[in-house]
Amino acid sequence: MNTMENIKYGPSINYENVCLTLGNTEILKNINFKIDSGTIHCIIGPNGGGKTSLLRSLLGQMPHTGNIDIYWRENQTIGYVPQSLSFDTTLPITVENFMSMTCQSRPAFMKLSTKGQDSIITALERVNMADKSKRLFGHLSGGERQRVLLAQALLPAPSILILDEPTTGLDKAGAIIMRNLLHELKSKGVTILIIHHDLMEVKKIGDCVTCIKRELIFTGCPATELTADRIFNIFDTTQQAA
Numbered sequence: 001m002n003t004m005e006n007i008k009y010g011p012s013i014n015y016e017n018v019c020l021t022l023g024n025t026e027i028l029k030n031i032n033f034k035i036d037s038g039t040i041h042c043i044i045g046p047n048g049g050g051k052t053s054l055l056r057s058l059l060g061q062m063p064h065t066g067n068i069d070i071y072w073r074e075n076q077t078i079g080y081v082p083q084s085l086s087f088d089t090t091l092p093i094t095v096e097n098f099m100s101m102t103c104q105s106r107p108a109f110m111k112l113s114t115k116g117q118d119s120i121i122t123a124l125e126r127v128n129m130a131d132k133s134k135r136l137f138g139h140l141s142g143g144e145r146q147r148v149l150l151a152q153a154l155l156p157a158p159s160i161l162i163l164d165e166p167t168t169g170l171d172k173a174g175a176i177i178m179r180n181l182l183h184e185l186k187s188k189g190v191t192i193l194i195i196h197h198d199l200m201e202v203k204k205i206g207d208c209v210t211c212i213k214r215e216l217i218f219t220g221c222p223a224t225e226l227t228a229d230r231i232f233n234i235f236d237t238t239q240q241a242a
């Protein structure tokens with residue numbers, strides 16, 4: 001159990017008038033909301049609504065306008081789990097090699113320090129993948145790869161963890177590992193920003209939910225914001241299929 005003394009809170013984040021236009025397409029329009037330090041903040045919205053673009057703007061990967069201010073506290077480290085990873089699956093890279101590439105600048109074929117090796121195994125153990133550390137990364141299943149992506153995001157002991165649909169491809173056991181990890185990280189003060197499509201899970205794990213559909217639709221407590229009417233209107237399948 002953590003005491004207040006060893007909790008090191010992650011940053012709070014403020015999106016202010018954030019806009020993003022790519023070519024002639026307006027992706028994000030005047031987005032304003034706040035993410036509190038040490039909370040699990042879920043981002044929801046329909047496909048193509050701009051959720052990934054919102055996270056990538058925070059990571060400095062999208063040419064947005066407006067301000068995204070990160071109010072750092074102590075450790076200024078970001079962990080990021082992308083929606084998917086494009087890579088050549090024939091590359092002879094093991095899971096351990098892949099993990100080492102994310103935590104050291106020297107080539108993966110060079111020997112890792114014992115400390116580096118220990119932290120890789122510990123991170124893989126947390127997602128139940130330590131026994132597959134010598135397997136080729138390209139030979140892993142989608143769900144196994146997703147677990148490794150989560151493990152690499154834990155390696156730098158981040159104070160903010162950003163996850164883009166991390167449960168895609170995970171089985172029930174994987175989803176439980178993910179939920180437990182999120183709770184554990186939250187208890188350590190990590191700020192967690194997560195795109196999720198499972199609204200029941202958002203109600204279970206989220207301290208706050210923000211819905212994006214090009215513009216900000218709502219932001220607040222999942223229990224009060226996620227009403228059946230609202231969900232129906234945002235994800236109106238009859239309209240979207242028409």
Ligand SMILES: Nc1ncnc2c1ncn2[C@@H]1O[C@H](COP(=O)(O)OP(=O)(O)OP(=O)(O)O)[C@@H](O)[C@H]1O
Nearest residue numbers: 022023025027045046047048049050051052053054
């Ligand atoms: N580099 C780009 N160039 C042009 N358009 C882009 C680019 N990246 C994203 N878009 C467009 O921006 C819109 C928002 O995409 P984004 O990936 O942010 O949505 P999303 O809400 O994360 O969607 P999903 O739920 O399907 O993952 C989409 O219409 C997409 O086609």
